Amino acid sequence: MSESNASDRRQSLTVADLVNWLHRFDELTATELDWLTELDSAIGDADHGVNLIRGTRALRERFEGQHPANVGELLGQAGVTLVATVGGASGALYGALFVEMARHVGSAKSIDVATLASSFRAGLSGVVTLGRASPADKTMVDALTPAVEALEVAAERGASLRQALVDAFAAAAAGREATTPLVARKGRASYLGVRSVDHIDPGAASTALLFEALSPHLEHSPHPTTRTGQTMTTARRQFVNQPDDIIAEALDGLALTHPSLVAWHPESNVVSRATPAARKVGLVSGGGSGHEPLHAGFVGTGMLDAAVCGAVFASPTSEQIQAGTRLANSGNGVLHIVKNYTGDVLNFEIAAELVSDDGIEMQTVIVDDDLASDGAADGPGRRGTAATLVVEKVCGALAESGADLATVAEHGRGVVARSRSLALALSACAHPGESRAAFDLEPNEVEFGVGIHGERGVSRIPFATADELVEQLVTPLADELELKRGASVIAVVNGLGGAYPLELSIIARQVHRLLSGRGVGVARSLVGSYVTSLDMHGASVTLTVADDDLIGAWDAPVRTPNLTW
Known part of the structure; x- marks a missing residue:
C-alpha cells in the first residue's frame, strides 16, 4: 500500500x-x-x-x-x-x-x-x-x-x-x-x-x-496581489536598518538620549522612568509603535510611569503590559490609559485581570475622542487619538500631587468625555521597510476622518486651502461639544508625522480665528507632532472643554523627553 x-x-x-x-x-x-x-x-x-x-x-x-x-x-x-x-x-x-x-x-x-x-x-x-x-x-x-x-x-x-x-x-x-x-x-x-x-x-x-x-492533500494556489485603480506613487526611502529591529533600535536611542529621564527594558519593550516614583498612583499607557512621541516620549515626572510599546500599529501583548504595570506599581494602584482599539482594549483587559490577581489595585480609562468614528451603537465605538495626550497630562499631574487611584481615574474619564478630535491627511504613511504608501490619493483629494494607524478615513473631500480644510475640522468639533460663547478650551493642533511646523502654525492660526469667531476662548494650546501615524502628511485638531481645575492640571510641571514645562 x-x-x-x-x-x-x-x-x-x-x-x-x-x-x-x-x-x-x-x-x-x-x-x-x-x-x-x-x-x-x-x-x-x-x-x-x-x-x-x-x-x-x-x-x-x-x-x-x-x-x-x-x-x-x-x-x-x-x-x-x-x-x-x-x-x-x-x-x-x-x-x-x-x-x-x-x-x-x-x-x-x-x-x-x-x-x-x-x-x-x-x-x-x-x-x-x-x-x-x-x-x-x-x-x-x-x-x-x-x-x-x-x-x-x-x-x-x-x-x-x-x-x-x-x-x-x-x-x-x-x-x-x-x-x-x-x-x-x-x-x-x-x-x-x-x-x-x-x-x-x-x-x-x-x-x-x-x-x-490542516489539509495537506491540497495544492496551494497563491493569491495575486493587486493595486487596481490606484495611482502610482514615488517609492519612499527611510532611515531603517532592518524593519524587524526598528522598535528596539528606536527605544534604545530614546533611552541613550535621555538617560536621566527614562530606562528601556528590552525584554518587554517597556520604557519606564529612570528613577521610579515612590508611593503614588502609577500611570501606564501604550499601544502600537509608529505614533511617536506617544507614548514613550511622555514617560517622566508629571506624566507616565511606564509606556508599553508594541510592533508598528499593533497592540503590545498582555505579557508586555503586565511587565509595564509591575514596573509602574509603587503600592498605590495603577491606572491604565488605553486608546479605544480592539487589540489595545483586549490585551490591557487581560493584563489588568492578571496583575489584579497579584494584588495590584487597577483602574482603566478608555480614550475614545475621535469624532469621525462615532458610528453604530453595536460597533467598537470611537477611536482613541490625540486626546490621549491630554488625558496622560492631566492624570499625570493629579497622580504626582498625591491623588488616589479613584480620583485620578475619575478625572481621566472626565477629560475623555469633554474631548473630541478630527483629522485629515494629504497623503498616507508607509510602513517601515515598505516603499509604497498604505493608500493613494489623487492630487485633488484629501482623506477625511483618518485615524492614527495609517488607515483610510471615513470619506474623501476635495483639496482646498488650509483655512477651508481646518474649518471642516473645527466646526464639527465645536458643534459636537456644544461650545457656547464664553466657553474655554484646550486646543491641540497635532501633526500626523509628515506635516512640517510651518503648516501646523497655519492650522493653529485658523483654529484660533474660528473659535474666536464663536466667542470661544483658547485657554491653552499645544502645536506640534505629538500623536503621529509614521510619516502620514496630515493633521488633527483636538478640543477639550476647559475649567479652572483642568487648566491647573495642564499647567502643572512636567518633565519628559517630549513634553516639558
Whole structure:
C-alpha cells in the first residue's frame, strides 16, 4: 500500500501531525504575506500579515525538533506563544482559539474528526467571547464558523479524516469570500462603514489559511496581489536598518538620549522612568509603535510611569503590559490609559485581570475622542487619538500631587468625555521597510476622518486651502461639544508625522480665528507632532472643554523627553 493511500485511510491526528500543521501554517503565511498586507491595507492598517508571521515563525521555532507529550499541551503552548508574539487583536484571538482547544482535548495523544470538531467549536466560543463578534461582522469568525460547522457535519456522517479536512477548508474559504460584500462591524475596518464593502476581511483570509494548512492533500494556489485603480506613487526611502529591529533600535536611542529621564527594558519593550516614583498612583499607557512621541516620549515626572510599546500599529501583548504595570506599581494602584482599539482594549483587559490577581489595585480609562468614528451603537465605538495626550497630562499631574487611584481615574474619564478630535491627511504613511504608501490619493483629494494607524478615513473631500480644510475640522468639533460663547478650551493642533511646523502654525492660526469667531476662548494650546501615524502628511485638531481645575492640571510641571514645562 502506498504512503498516500495509508495517509488517506488514517482517522486521527497525532501530535506530530499537528506540529506539521503549524509549520505549514507558517509556510502559507509567508507565501501569502503580501496578499494579507494588501487586504489589510484596503480596510485596516496593513499589519495583519506582518504581525501574524511573527507568531507563526515563533511557533516553528518553539516546536522545531521537539514535540510536546500530548495534543492539549501542544495547543496550549501554541496559544501562549501566539499571545506573546503576535500582538494586536489577532494575537489575543488566535491565542484564545488555541488555548480553548487545548482545554477541550486535554491530555489526548491523538484526536479524531469528532474531537477535532468539538475542540474547534470550543475555540470558536473563546474567540467569540473575547472578540464579541458574530457571523456577518466581517471578522475571522466568518471563516471560522463555517469551517467548524463543516467538521461537525463530517463527524456526524462518519466522513474520513481526509474528507473532513478538505470540507473544513472549503467552508473556511467560502466564508472568507463571503466577507467581501459585508460592511465591517468590528475592528478598525468598521470605522470605514460602507467603504469596507468589496474587500475580503484579512482575519477571515488568515483563518482560511489555517484550515488550508490542516489539509495537506491540497495544492496551494497563491493569491495575486493587486493595486487596481490606484495611482502610482514615488517609492519612499527611510532611515531603517532592518524593519524587524526598528522598535528596539528606536527605544534604545530614546533611552541613550535621555538617560536621566527614562530606562528601556528590552525584554518587554517597556520604557519606564529612570528613577521610579515612590508611593503614588502609577500611570501606564501604550499601544502600537509608529505614533511617536506617544507614548514613550511622555514617560517622566508629571506624566507616565511606564509606556508599553508594541510592533508598528499593533497592540503590545498582555505579557508586555503586565511587565509595564509591575514596573509602574509603587503600592498605590495603577491606572491604565488605553486608546479605544480592539487589540489595545483586549490585551490591557487581560493584563489588568492578571496583575489584579497579584494584588495590584487597577483602574482603566478608555480614550475614545475621535469624532469621525462615532458610528453604530453595536460597533467598537470611537477611536482613541490625540486626546490621549491630554488625558496622560492631566492624570499625570493629579497622580504626582498625591491623588488616589479613584480620583485620578475619575478625572481621566472626565477629560475623555469633554474631548473630541478630527483629522485629515494629504497623503498616507508607509510602513517601515515598505516603499509604497498604505493608500493613494489623487492630487485633488484629501482623506477625511483618518485615524492614527495609517488607515483610510471615513470619506474623501476635495483639496482646498488650509483655512477651508481646518474649518471642516473645527466646526464639527465645536458643534459636537456644544461650545457656547464664553466657553474655554484646550486646543491641540497635532501633526500626523509628515506635516512640517510651518503648516501646523497655519492650522493653529485658523483654529484660533474660528473659535474666536464663536466667542470661544483658547485657554491653552499645544502645536506640534505629538500623536503621529509614521510619516502620514496630515493633521488633527483636538478640543477639550476647559475649567479652572483642568487648566491647573495642564499647567502643572512636567518633565519628559517630549513634553516639558
